[in-house]
Amino acid sequence: MPNGEVLKQLRMRSVEAEDRLDHGQMPLVGDKQVALLPQAPQAEEPLRQLDGLELVYQYTGKSDWTVGAGPIRMRQGDLLLLGTQVPRRMYKVGTEDVLAHFLVSMDFLQGLLKTAANPSPQREFMLNCLLGAWGGQGCLHFQVAEDIPIQNLVENLLAALLATPCQTSVSRMTMTLLLAQLFTRSDTIPWRRQDRVVWEILTYIEENYAQGSLTQLSKQMGRDVSFLSRELHRRMGKTYTDLVQEQRMYHAAKLLRETDMRVNDIARQVGYENISYFHRLFYAAYNTTPGHYRNGR
Numbered sequence: 001m002p003n004g005e006v007l008k009q010l011r012m013r014s015v016e017a018e019d020r021l022d023h024g025q026m027p028l029v030g031d032k033q034v035a036l037l038p039q040a041p042q043a044e045e046p047l048r049q050l051d052g053l054e055l056v057y058q059y060t061g062k063s064d065w066t067v068g069a070g071p072i073r074m075r076q077g078d079l080l081l082l083g084t085q086v087p088r089r090m091y092k093v094g095t096e097d098v099l100a101h102f103l104v105s106m107d108f109l110q111g112l113l114k115t116a117a118n119p120s121p122q123r124e125f126m127l128n129c130l131l132g133a134w135g136g137q138g139c140l141h142f143q144v145a146e147d148i149p150i151q152n153l154v155e156n157l158l159a160a161l162l163a164t165p166c167q168t169s170v171s172r173m174t175m176t177l178l179l180a181q182l183f184t185r186s187d188t189i190p191w192r193r194q195d196r197v198v199w200e201i202l203t204y205i206e207e208n209y210a211q212g213s214l215t216q217l218s219k220q221m222g223r224d225v226s227f228l229s230r231e232l233h234r235r236m237g238k239t240y241t242d243l244v245q246e247q248r249m250y251h252a253a254k255l256l257r258e259t260d261m262r263v264n265d266i267a268r269q270v271g272y273e274n275i276s277y278f279h280r281l282f283y284a285a286y287n288t289t290p291g292h293y294r295n296g297r
Helices: 004-022 106-114 121-131 148-162 168-182 193-208 214-221 225-236 240-258 263-269 275-286 290-295
Strands: 034-036 053-060 062-067 070-075 079-082 088-090 098-104 139-142
Touching (some): 004 148, 034 168, 053 106, 098 106, 098 168, 106 168, 121 193, 121 240, 148 168, 193 214, 214 225, 240 263, 240 290, 263 275, 263 290, 275 290
Antiparallel strands (some): 034 098, 053 098, 079 139
16 A cells, blocks of 8 residues: 555655756755656656666556567556666656656666575576666566565665655665565566576576486477577577586585585586586686685685
8 A cells, every 4th residue: 555655755756856857857866876766757758778777666556668679567566677778768657657766776786696695597587687688678577566575675765765864874775675585576577478488497497407408398398409598598698508507516516615525426416427527617617626615615
């Protein structure tokens, strides 16, 4: 349920925004890391590009967009994360259709992703989609109206940015939590058909890196192996083998750090029967042998 006071402030700032946009200015509340950029509720946003990431929250009503070359329909409670330098246009909305636009620096997101514990092909793909890289649309659309924790984080973020004075440290912390949550909610993204194929491959790799094969997956999906291989490389810039090896090396290093398992047993557990080959791949990945890696933990 929209907060009446927040809704009132967003509408007031949207009227200010309309005037400032007419004069070529950007209404900004916050700092260079996280800021609030309300949209005039009845204006059609011109085709534009921003230097930072834009996180759009549909506070009430709905809105229609074109991002890159694709259409998007936003409904109340949805979040739309837009990449840097990706053309986007919001079409004219009614007085009951209120949005909040958060501006987030790219450094802020990169700092957040660097704290992730493991290399994830799924997270890498989401970032490609967000930035418009390797055929990505340039956005991530999260249909999270029923996700109470995410909705609460957005409300807290709005409260921090609309406070007088603006609570910048709270807004940064809340945005960190919000983005971290969103990158775990890929299940709420209405993937395009071509995206869903690649997503299924990446999910399979994360779950079956030790024993899976592209041939086995192609049978499960009813798709040709060459088609899956081509689509994966087109959208990730990597082969199936590249991505599997990344997962195997990560998990091998984790086992070396956290257990006393024998190196040969670790090699077999992550999918290598040829122990010499495992040693060569590990050295290529970490510039040291498994034994030295363990001793240096």
